Amino acid sequence: MLVKNELDAIGLRYKSIVLGEVEMLSIPTKDEYRLLKTALIRFGLELMVDKKEMLIERIKNTIIDMVHYTEELPKVKNSNYISEKIEHDYTYLANVFSQETGMTIEHYIINHKIERAKELILYDELNLTEISYLLNYSSVAHLSRQFKQVTGLTASFFRHAAFHSRIALENV
Template sequence: MKLYIKYMVSIRCKMVVKEELDKLDLRYVILDLGTVELIDDLTPGQRSILKIGLLKSGLELMDDKKAVLIEKIKNIIIEMVHYTDELPKVNYSDYISEKLGLDYTHISKLFSEIKGITIEQFIIAHKIERVKELLLYGELNLSQISYMLNYSSVSHLSHQFKKVTGLTPSFFKQLKGKKRITLENI
């Protein structure tokens, strides 16, 4: 049985879900961002307890098919931008479409209707948060970050960063991260 969990966007979220599953002695095959594949079906009582336990941690068990698809799209983007060392060299639309096995036009239209922004805007917002994170770590320079996140140039990255944040990357770095946004709120 497959479950879909909203706002499950980090390793910490996975730990919370694992803890809730363990409390109910629920065995799983896969525990990934946004999804859990259980070995056995849930009873209505277990589902209710799990739902309440997840809500206490800010997570939601989802039933609506559109909401599930939106969460899958979001999780693919979050994983792609935040949890890989280098972004794929293909078009993001092709990457997302291939991962979901669905037509990108359909995915894009649905995402825009539900979220009120385009997938491209969502990706840009996450890329900028990733840039902020990497700038604060101080291990990479702007040129390396630009390459890592598939920007065509440092200038392009800097322009997009300023457009989204209102700050230059160098000025942001001087602020020491006071303007970071949690992944759940992007």
């Protein structure tokens, strides 16, 4: 609604508005673009027009949804899941992602899985076996190894530590 209101206020015509995307009927002038960008920044939103940048955002959002907002990670390969959701060849997605971010999609997924594991450890409702299953790890040892690689701490130490360092999702 916010984006719609701002587009209407500026007088920009659009075909559709779907979460995170607007299909414009015409290309905005420099002044219209500047007005829209300024209006969106006031509300903490960012205007993206670069197709690669938008694709990377879609990849990141798909991974965040997959890892943080599903009850259980899909039992298909990450590459198949992402490729299906974004409707692009995974090799292309992986190349664009690593060129633009300097990180592979798999490393991005691992970082998010470890953040999710930290969250689940802090909730103290599941044991490591249940967490490893939920996050689609082949074993507790696999989860523990990745946890130590990413955080420098064992999962057990993290659970019992006096401090708990979590990273905001947008900074992973």
